[in-house]
Amino acid sequence: MATLDTKGREVSYLADIIATCGRKTVLIDIGTSRVAGETKQADGNRQRVGSPAELLKEIAATTRVNVHDLQASGTISAIIGVAGGKGSAAFGEIVSDLPYGFPKLLVSSARPALLAELAVHNDIILYPTLVDLLGINAFTARVLENAGRAIAALHYRPAKAGRNKKIVAITAFGVTTPAANLCIARLAQAGVDTIVFPANGAGGRKMEQLIAAGEFDAVIDLTTTELADEIVGGTASAGPDRLKAASRQLIPQVIAPGAVDMVNFGPPSSVPDQFRGRQFYSHTPYTTLMRTNISENESIGRLTAERLSLAEAPAIVLWPRKGVSDYDRDGGIFRNADADRAWLDAVKNHLGSKIAIRELDCHINDPELAEAAATWILKQLGQGDRDADV
Numbered sequence: 565m566a567t568l569d570t571k572g573r574e575v576s577y578l579a580d581i582i583a584t585c586g587r588k589t590v591l592i593d594i595g596t597s598r599v600a601g602e603t604k605q606a607d608g609n610r611q612r613v614g615s616p617a618e619l620l621k622e623i624a625a626t627t628r629v630n631v632h633d634l635q636a637s638g639t640i641s642a643i644i645g646v647a648g649g650k651g652s653a654a655f656g657e658i659v660s661d662l663p664y665g666f667p668k669l670l671v672s673s674a675r676p677a678l679l680a681e682l683a684v685h686n687d688i689i690l691y692p693t694l695v696d697l698l699g700i701n702a703f704t705a706r707v708l709e710n711a712g713r714a715i716a717a718l719h720y721r722p723a724k725a726g727r728n729k730k731i732v733a734i735t736a737f738g739v740t741t742p743a744a745n746l747c748i749a750r751l752a753q754a755g756v757d758t759i760v761f762p763a764n765g766a767g768g769r770k771m772e773q774l775i776a777a778g779e780f781d782a783v784i785d786l787t788t789t790e791l792a793d794e795i796v797g798g799t800a801s802a803g804p805d806r807l808k809a810a811s812r813q814l815i816p817q818v819i820a821p822g823a824v825d826m827v828n829f830g831p832p833s834s835v836p837d838q839f840r841g842r843q844f845y846s847h848t849p850y851t852t853l854m855r856t857n858i859s860e861n862e863s864i865g866r867l868t869a870e871r872l873s874l875a876e877a878p879a880i881v882l883w884p885r886k887g888v889s890d891y892d893r894d895g896g897i898f899r900n901a902d903a904d905r906a907w908l909d910a911v912k913n914h915l916g917s918k919i920a921i922r923e924l925d926c927h928i929n930d931p932e933l934a935e936a937a938a939t940w941i942l943k944q945l946g947q948g949d950r951d952a953d954v
Contacts, residue, residue, distance in 0.1 A: 581712030746934030768802030787822030865910025
């Protein structure tokens with residue numbers, strides 16, 4: 565898929581590479597001019613989708629439906645785009661309805677910030693060219709050859725209808741990984757599969773999408789730190805739909821305040837001036853963490869309660885008194901019991917009485933919390949002791 569009026573030569577070269585690997589191709593033109601650029605037809609089959617008179621955004625909306633139909637009918641089992649900035653944005657929109665795991669490869673000369681944004685929304689395999697795509701030369705030929713061989717080796721195999729095991733989604737961060745691992749082990753003992761999402765913005769966003777698609781039977785949302793970034797303005801926000809899908813899907817969910825003691829930024833130089841004088845920790849040279857304060861934790865707790873209050877299916881909040889991350893424990897650099905308590909008080913004040921809140925005298929990474937979360941979820945799934953304490 566490409567704007568053939570500007571990327572015709574590159575697409576023709578790429579189609580030849582794919583053909584030498586034994587794969588058939590369908591060319592989809594999302595160009596905006598009436599006359600498409602010259603291109604060699606792949607197996608005599610070139611499809612032009614959308615009206616050439618429309619703006620690229622309008623063409624992308626039409627193409628999105630057509631590409632989804634091609635995938636649903638089994639006509640295509642992978643997709644590759646060749647694009648600059650506008651074409652890359654259109655590619656991201658067009659493939660957004662394709663299933664998770666469907667191979668989506670984008671060869672792009674777009675700016676890194678745009679590619680990073682695409683990665684937040686979908687599981688696109690990104691291949692930055694670092695040189696402009698203006699014909700075939702010694703550099704672009706290398707890129708297109710590698711990309712062609714890569715996409716030719718990828719196939720989508722749809723998941724079989726139905727499943728033998730229950731599946732639970734779990735959120736984790738480096739500072740809550742021990743808790744996630746304990747939950748995984750406990751659920752595995754009961755024959756329940758788990759899928760873990762990194763609470764880095766992209767992970768939470770994708771988890772919400774997959775919950776909405778009916779992929780999970782329950783959620784252990786250990787790490788709600790993305791709400792901190794949404795409230796305070798960090799780089800790991802998962803957007804306004806975070807903590808909503810499970811309630812809409814009527815599946816049981818456990819909520820814990822994992823890593824709400826921190827907001828994510830990039831290198832120290834990227835931290836906004838408004839946060840001067842705050843408490844920071846350099847997690848890596850590229851990640852700067854800022855400790856949330858009492859006011860921010862109160863706001864995060866209120867937002868958590870407002871979204872969780874929509875739940876009609878069973879839900880429970882677990883709160884660990886001894887800290888919400890590896891950095892927020894006795895002697896830890898982010899330990900602030902008063903700020904943590906502000907989160908809990910806000911949840912209590914704004915959450916309806918139908919949802920239980922259980923306070924645990926432990927740290928979030930202690931076995932006690934994971935056992936409580938897993939035991940409660942197993943009970944809701946009908947695979948645990950129905951008389952177990954919640």
